[in-house]
Amino acid sequence: MPAGSVLFRDVSILDSTGADPYRGDVLVEGDRIAAVGTVDPARAEGARVVEGRGRTLMSGLCDAHTHFTWNNSADLDGLGTMPVEEHLLFAIESARTYIDSGYTMCLGAASAKDRLDVVCRDAINAGRIPGPRYLANGPEIAVTGGALIKSITKFADGPEGMRKAVRELIDIGVDQIKLSMTGEEITGTQRAEDTYFSDEEVAAAVAEAHRRGKRVCAHARSAESVKMCVRHHVDVIYHASFTDAEGMDMLEANKDWVFVAPGINWLVATLYEAEAFGFPQEAAEAVGYKKELEMAIAGLREMHRRGIKVLPGGDYGFAWTPHGTYARDLQHFVELLGFTPMEAIISATARGGEIMLRPDELGKVQPGYLADLLLVDGDPLADITVLQDQSKLHYIMKDGKFHKEASVEAAPTPPLPGNVDRNRAPAGL
Ligand SMILES: [Zn+2]
Incomplete structure (x- = not known):
């Protein structure tokens, strides 16, 4: 015994x-x-x-789009200005909140500062702090003029710039690379349907990451960005709100390897629940969040129908999507996306084992x-x-x-x- x-x-x-x-x-x-x-x-x-x-x-459970470092604030730039000491404490508390909430697997989707994710992962693995199994990320990479939040972005331009940025992030110990390929309406300046990366830049970033055995994930809301991701084998596509017919066919043809993690609660909460934090529903609708949510729901239902892997999780850690509310995603999968409760649970567990790269051991x-x-x-x-x-x-x-x-x-x-x-x-x- x-x-x-x-x-x-x-x-x-x-x-x-x-x-x-x-x-x-x-x-x-x-x-x-x-x-x-x-x-x-x-x-x-x-x-x-x-x-x-x-x-x-x-x-x-598994959250496929985790930010330990998102600090429950409504001030997006505050992610950059928070001193690193306080920020590390916050990230440690987030890790604990995930496992307190039943999450034993998380895929890091960007860290607000270079090494916060990596340090937390190593501390969890060493048993020094409680937390889920974690695959760590670094700051998200954006091209000049294409950042969602400048203060937490690693800028790179052109294929050579992408290669260098990816190599630097691998050097600090990340498990995957995040490309921020499109805008996001709440920024006020970056449109969700704009695509900032060129094909050459995506191809170079992916080739460099894969050469070193690392995966790539991407903030990709526009129709073009989703297709760019599939064309260049971006492993995990976040959001995919405006996927068009051609992109849907491409996802289906590549469904053996591609994961989509929509972060659907972000859209729901930003549209309906951010008023107390200065972003009322009228403002959210005016910049297009209602249209985006409707298109995302239609597209994600179709992805589910076609057997494309769609996983819950995403962008918890803003004031209106606070840490600890992660399992709302599963409710949205059932109520909005047409998953049965069993399918939602499998997507958060067995599929979680797949996205964590341990399908025979986890989930x-x-x-x-x-x-x-x-x-x-x-x-x-x-x-x-x-x-x-x-x-x-x-x-x-x-x-x-x-x-x-x-x-x-x-x-x-x-x-x-x-x-x-x-x-x-x-x-x-
Ligand atoms: Zn995110």
Whole structure:
């Protein structure tokens, strides 16, 4: 019996293979899932037992477009002016908020300062701070005149400039490169349908990154930018709001490798929920966010219909998209994009394992997978919003170690009348 074994007994197993949930046991040995469904009692002997009582056991979630360094502010330029010491503390707190929210996998989508993401990733991996598995990014690369927020941008022009910028970012230890290819209306100056990169620049950046085994992701809202991404093998396309018919066909023809992560909550919240922060709905509509949201929804529904990989997550960390609200994306996938709750969960778990480049180890409750698990008080297939409620995430495990253990479980369970649901015990939660 390996040390640190844990038996989740009588859980509803939501395994992310597409199978319906079923009641059973799950054994964790060390950092891996050892057995799922029926567990040989002899093998489980000596394991710590967590009584599931029918609660849902599922994989930890993935956010495909993460910014630890976005600092919950409405002042975009403040991302550049925040002193680096405070900024590092903020990023550490973001990492913790992600795992507190049930996210055990995150793909970095740009860091406000050079090394903040890389340092956080290394500290998480070394066990010095709590956080999700993380693939780190550097500052986003833009061409002269094409930055969304100048103070957090690494500028480069021409193929040679792109090569140099990519090499410098790889030198500081990033896992992927971010290209900011189009505008964004909230800036007031950069239009979402403008495309700032040339083909030669995208090709050079991608070739240089891939040469070193790094991937490329891109802020790409315009129709042209989406096609440019597919043409040059940009691995992860963010937003893709204005994808046209030709771009849709190109995505479909390349769906074996390309990922789309729309960051849909950013559009919803910027349009409807930013008024308190100085950006009322009329202003958002006037610059085109309503039209963009409508086009994005239509395009993303079509991508889903065609089997293109669309993943949740994105751009949390502004005042109106604060850290800790990440699982809103799953609700939007169900309510706006036509995903079933099961499809939304698979896109956030099994697909998450794919985008993290570890599809055989992450994102499923299967023997041999790493033990990144959530024990949820509720049924996410009946109510996807349960995943937004941290108090319902009773246990959070990463790498076979508990990040969170529900306080109600730690106290001795008092005798209860037979018809009382112990999962809803009155005290402690
Ligand atoms: Zn972003």
